[in-house]
Every structure is written in structure tokens, then in C-alpha cells.
Amino acid sequence: MLTIQSKHLASLFAAFVLALSTAQAATPDQASSLLDAGHLTQADHVIAQVLADQPHSAQAHYLDARLLAAEGKWPLAEQELELARRLDPTLSFGPPEQVQALANEVLKHQWKNPSGFAGYGQAALAALFVLISGYLVFGVMRHRRQPPKV
Known part of the structure; x- marks a missing residue:
């Protein structure tokens, strides 16, 4: 006790x-x-x-x-x-x-x-933007070169 x-x-x-x-x-x-x-x-x-x-x-x-x-x-x-x-x-x-x-x-x-992880995220986002922009520009250029369909 x-x-x-x-x-x-x-x-x-x-x-x-x-x-x-x-x-x-x-x-x-x-x-x-x-x-x-x-x-x-x-x-x-x-x-x-x-x-x-x-x-x-x-x-x-x-x-x-x-x-x-x-x-x-x-x-x-x-x-x-x-x-x-x-x-x-x-x-x-x-x-x-x-x-x-x-x-x-x-x-x-x-x-x-x-820049920590944020810097890598921003770089990845910038790279993605460049890729998408390039794809769109390439598509527009390719479309302009094709003769019109009758």
C-alpha cells in the first residue's frame, strides 16, 4: 500500500x-x-x-x-x-x-x-506545355500542306 x-x-x-x-x-x-x-x-x-x-x-x-x-x-x-x-x-x-x-x-x-519538388513539378509542366504546343503546331502545318478535298 x-x-x-x-x-x-x-x-x-x-x-x-x-x-x-x-x-x-x-x-x-x-x-x-x-x-x-x-x-x-x-x-x-x-x-x-x-x-x-x-x-x-x-x-x-x-x-x-x-x-x-x-x-x-x-x-x-x-x-x-x-x-x-x-x-x-x-x-x-x-x-x-x-x-x-x-x-x-x-x-x-x-x-x-x-527548388524542392515544386521546381521539378514546374519543369515537368513546362515540358508538357512545350510538347503539346509542338504537337498542335505540327498538326496545323501538316493540315495546311494537304490539298483540299473536293
Whole structure:
């Protein structure tokens, strides 16, 4: 009976600690620590809260870019990094080697897939347009060369 009560007390204590931690405002430093530790889900929650509280924070957008890159979402990471640079062109809050490494990774993935799937879809649509146009032009030209039927 004592173990059941101690388990219940432990779960109540954990819920209390969780409630206290969520009541505190999230900070970019917390998000950075979570990212460095590889806790992406928790970092995602903290970054979302920081962005909600500070939508024009270059540091928050930079951390979001780091998170998105870690998740392999390269086009979104590129957008967030560009937004962070527009807000603070120097990105002075981040270690220069880390900022450069992220920029290099984003650039490397940009060259692998320059426009994402949308770019390939647009290219396929353009090719289809050219083929259909060519077929129609060829048909009109062929029809004009035939003598009229009497």
C-alpha cells in the first residue's frame, strides 16, 4: 500500500514540476541547450513559445532554422535562416563557426534540390506545355500542306 501511495505522490510531484516549468517563459537559451542536447521535440515546443512571445527575434528564427535543419527540412530551414539574417544581418548572438556551418549545410542542400519538388513539378509542366504546343503546331502545318478535298 505504501508503494502505491509513493507512486501516486511521485506522479503528482512530476505533474507539479511540469506545471511550474511550463508556467515560466521560454528563452532562446533553453531552446539552444535543448538543440545542443539533441532533444528536438522539446526544443520545438520551446522555440514555438519563444517565437509566439518574440516574433521579430532573429535569435528565435535562427534557432528554428537549426531545428528544421536537424529535422532535414532544408527549404524551411533556409527560409528561417534568411528571416533571421534580415532581422539581424550579423547573427552576432550565435557562435560564428556554428552560424557558418548551418549556412553551408543549407546551401549544400539547396544545390542538391534547388527548388524542392515544386521546381521539378514546374519543369515537368513546362515540358508538357512545350510538347503539346509542338504537337498542335505540327498538326496545323501538316493540315495546311494537304490539298483540299473536293
